[in-house]
Amino acid sequence: MLGRVLHHLKNMRDVAIEEYLERNLRQHPRYQDPLRLNGSEFQTFSQHGEDGIIEEIFNRIGTTNKRFVEFGCGNGLENNSALLLVNGWQGLWMDGSKENAELIQDKFASLISDGRLKFQRAFINAENVESLFTEGGVPAEPDFLSIDLDGNDYWIWKAIKNFRPRAVCMEFNGIFRPPTRWIMKYNPNHIWNGSVYYNSSLKSLELLGAQKGYKLVGCDYTGVNAFFVREDLVKDKFLTPYSAENHYERNKAFLTKGHRHKPDFGAFTAE
Numbered sequence: 001m002l003g004r005v006l007h008h009l010k011n012m013r014d015v016a017i018e019e020y021l022e023r024n025l026r027q028h029p030r031y032q033d034p035l036r037l038n039g040s041e042f043q044t045f046s047q048h049g050e051d052g053i054i055e056e057i058f059n060r061i062g063t064t065n066k067r068f069v070e071f072g073c074g075n076g077l078e079n080n081s082a083l084l085l086v087n088g089w090q091g092l093w094m095d096g097s098k099e100n101a102e103l104i105q106d107k108f109a110s111l112i113s114d115g116r117l118k119f120q121r122a123f124i125n126a127e128n129v130e131s132l133f134t135e136g137g138v139p140a141e142p143d144f145l146s147i148d149l150d151g152n153d154y155w156i157w158k159a160i161k162n163f164r165p166r167a168v169c170m171e172f173n174g175i176f177r178p179p180t181r182w183i184m185k186y187n188p189n190h191i192w193n194g195s196v197y198y199n200s201s202l203k204s205l206e207l208l209g210a211q212k213g214y215k216l217v218g219c220d221y222t223g224v225n226a227f228f229v230r231e232d233l234v235k236d237k238f239l240t241p242y243s244a245e246n247h248y249e250r251n252k253a254f255l256t257k258g259h260r261h262k263p264d265f266g267a268f269t270a271e
Contacts, residue, residue, distance in 0.1 A: 017255055025221050035239035037218035037227065045082035048222045048255070050169060054080060054144065057167050057217070060237040061229060063143050064166065067091050069133065070146040071124050075103045080146040080169055080225075089143075090116040092136040096123040125152060125188035126159035133163055141166060150192035154183050154200040158208055167229050168214060174223035174251030176201035178244035202226055203244040215242035223249035 025031055031038045040056035041049025068091035070081045081091060095101065101121040111117040118136050122128070145165035147153045153170055175196055176182045182201040184190070192198050200208075205226055206216045214228040217238040226247070229238065239246065 020255070021221070031221075033239060035237070037238070038221050041221060045078060045086075046080050047078055048224060049220050050080050050225055051083045053218065053220060053225075053227055054084070054167075054169065057227060057229060058143070061166065061233045064141070065139055065143060067139055067142040068144040068146070069094075069136070069138055069142055069165070070148075071095065071122075072097075072149055073100070073104070073119075075100045076108055077103075080148070081144065084144065085111065085117060091142070091144075092118045092120065092133075092138055094120045094122050094124055094132060094136070096121065124149065124156060126155045126186065127188065129156050129159055130162055133160075138163060140164065143167065145169070147171070150198045151184060151190035152186060152188070154204060154208060155186045157212070164213075164230065166233060167227065168209075170205060170226050170228070171199055171224055172202045172205050172219070172226045173199040174202070174249065176203075177250065178203045178248050181207070201244075202248050206242075206244045216244065216247055217242060219247050219249045221249055221252070222255050223251040 025038060030036070037053045037056055038049070040052045042052035043049055044051045066089040068081045068084050068089055070079055070091070071094035073079045073081070073093035073095050076082060076093065081089070081093070084091070093104065098121070101119070104119050105112065108117055108119070112119060120132060120136055122132055124132060140163055142163065142165045144167050146169045147157055148171050149156065150171065157168070157170060173182065173196065180201050181204045183204050184198060184200060202219065209216055209228045213231050215231050215234045215238070216226060217229050217234065218227045219225060234242070
């Protein structure tokens with residue numbers, strides 16, 4: 001009986017979310033401009049609409065080596081590059097979890113054995129990220145990089161200097177609206193505790209991207225992920241201005257399975 005009730009409630013929630021997305025995303029005037037990426041959102045293996053946005057970015061800029069890097073990749077069943085694997089890409093996954101490592105090495109054994117997928121169990125920080133790339137055989141200019149560590153993401157992207165991916169997806173802290181600049185203090189041992197103390201504001205990421213030669217070209221509708229394209233590839237293919245003010249999406253925790261924030265005073269002691 002309880003199982004049927006819970007199943008019914010889940011179905012009701014799914015229907016409510018779908019109706020919300022239809023009304024507020026697919027039919028909303030803000031998202032009708034063909035250069036805005038949100039109209040391309042769909043979910044296959046990604047947590048939200050990232051699969052569709054990533055596909056559309058490469059429809060616009062093309063691919064070169066079809067190589068990706070993703071960390072943390074979770075257990076491989078819900079991330080930003082699993083669909084790329086299905087579509088013939090190859091790359092490197094990194095994650096620090098023992099449980100995730102065991103599942104990946106089991107369920108993705110054939111892809112690992114034929115060289116299409118490499119996996120490294122590692123806790124990534126600003127000091128070791130480039131050596132991990134080198135160990136993993138990452139080319140100097142992979143097509144795609146996805147960073148999802150719920151913490152030091154800003155600092156780790158800043159530390160990547162000898163590798164120039166063509167497109168980057170990064171989580172941002174959506175509770176801080178533009179023009180707020182906010183960056184979590186660097187802590188190589190940080191583990192996210194479910195609070196608002198993680199990552200950085202979108203404005204801070206926009207400014208870091210500009211320093212590194214990247215343009216902010218969009219965010220997913222849930223207000224979790226930001227997308228950057230190397231400035232030599234942007235041309236007139238994306239919606240200007242490439243600013244946090246233009247592309248910001250507020251965090252819509254009610255549409256997500258994660259990032260339901262609880263207070264943390266660390267939010268007032270950021271960099």
